[in-house]
Amino acid sequence: MKNAAMALGLVAAGVSSAWAQSSVQLYGILDAGVRWTSNANAGSSKNQLIPGGMSQSRLGINVTEDLGGGLKAIANLEHRLNSDNGTQAATDFWRQSWVGLQSSEFGRITLGRQYNILFDIYTSTYASFKYSPYIEAYKPEIGLSMGARQDNMVKYLAEFGPVRGEIQVSAGEGNTQNKSFGGLLRYAEGAFSAGGAYLQVEDTLGKKVKGYTAGAGYNDGPWYLNVSWATNKFDRGGLLGAAYTSGLLGPVLNAAANDVKKRDMVSAGFTYQATPQLNLGAHYWYATQTHYVVSTSKSKGHYLAFVADYAFSKRTDAYVELDYTKHDGAVRFQNGAEKRGGAIVGMRHRF
Template sequence: MKKAAMALGLLSASIGSAWAQSSVQLYGIVDVGVRMTSNANVGSSKKQVIPGGMSQSRLGVNVNEDLGGGLKALVNLEHRLNSDNGTQAAADFWRQSWVGIQSADFGRVMLGRQYNILFDIYTSTYASFKYSPYIEAYKPEIGLSMGARQDNMVKYLVEKGPVRGEIQVSAGEGNSQNKSYGGLLRFADGPIAVGGAFLTVEDTLGKKVRGYTAGAAWTSGPWYANVSWATNKFDQGGLLGAAYTSGLLGPVLNAAANDVRKRDMYSFGATYQLSPQLNIGGHYWLAEQTHYSAALANTKSKGHYFAFVADYAFSKRTDVYLEMDYTKHKGAVRFSNNENQRGGAIVGLRHRF
């Protein structure tokens, strides 16, 4: 009996120890802004409360379990929501839903719906703003990340010192527009970070979109500066032109924007930490697009995008921000109301937990 009791005690202790090595973290962002947009309708402006100026509001769960021997099990579930009215932000309830295993020696494998490698390289290596990778309400650069996420993905990530590599493959499974493959390489050491990535996505017609990007960032004291280039190349007659174009500034562009043979984007920006609480930053993007249709074959459309942000942190978790942006289109691409220029401004409040 004593031996049995001791065995049960040891088993109970080992189970308790195993549970002690597992952690579940609830996290989120709630961001609400008041935005004014000029030329939103023909000759008139628009005022609205938006569900996220700098960040899209979200609620997520991270799970991390230590399996011993340098192994960890990882899980992420993340839901996006419209914080202005409490509704769901997209058709997919879980914007991320993946499970993975990580080895201290061999890297990490993740399976499920997750960010693609174009989004990874943008946000990890040459993000447009130091304190927030991009402006949720005004993000032309994310329009070239080809959907930002893919379903049915297997991703492998390995990091050795200052070098990180990633490979992704998505099966597509016959009825999905997300059959994909691509790779990423990043070097970050001290004040310098440089990297590049490529991604190919195939639709159900067998038509492909190919994306490439490269860039660098530099940090020194209160200064942060970055520069990047990206391109998307579309097969004619594919189904993904409109889907990937809408990422430029939301679904507010005309039909000519969806007639795209190739789109290039060049961008640069800087932020400066004026005080422990106050950060200011500006960014410029230039997009150039060629077309397939005979009427536009000799036309190169251009988009000029400017943004300025001032962010004041009340604490590590709560900040208030002022954002101002300006857009000007030249060529066939315009806004859906046929205007070719538009200005905007946001005052918002954000809390992270």
């Protein structure tokens, strides 16, 4: 009896120890910058304190629990906020909210509101800058990511050596605009990475938006180089046109936000680490767009940005950013301007 009790005690201690292998991590970014924009208000310039120059400010929680046998339970909640006034950055309080299982042998499956595969392949494989995937206040490439996130998503990720694959499926549930499916494939070995992805989203009218992207990155010593291509194709008369075309730096399409037929973008850029603290980067994006109604010719967009980023520590950095935009054809800014310049001086802290 005494031996049995001891054995049960050892088992209980082992189970308690296994259950104790869990962690809850609080993380976040606070970013704020002073931005100047030309042709912002009926041709006049605009000065403002923006809540995110290089990164959108956020507060998040990561949860990991070791279930034993190479299996982990994982979860994430992430809230986006405006650092300039403390308000909520979007109508959805949680910009990410998912739970899942991760296996060392079989990969990872997650369920909930998550980044879509277009965003995943871009930020993991051929991001615009080495020290920040994109410029939060100036991100034309994210305008082709079809919302960057989807609700009601099931995503599966698996890695086999240098190869990673992902599949996503989102349930439209009869009354939302995010019924989707797609996949990505990525290869990364040493300094080189390349990949591509396809995503289709369907609205409640049965109209579809299809997105494709491919690109590569090279990171060796102080140099990081990247090149990418992306396209979105829109069914005529769909409900997603306004949502998925407004992300390209805020231009309107002659008051016909659902008039986009096809949008293509190619881009290339580099980052050079001049010193252990100082990174210098530049990126150029070129977009073309065809329309169903307003024009039979192509609209064009030219986008150029330069960034200097100085790291005071691993967590705190300051940056200076310059950007220039020029539109041709049916695309204009909301005040009718075709050209616009901008500059940001800001500071960012990660924790």
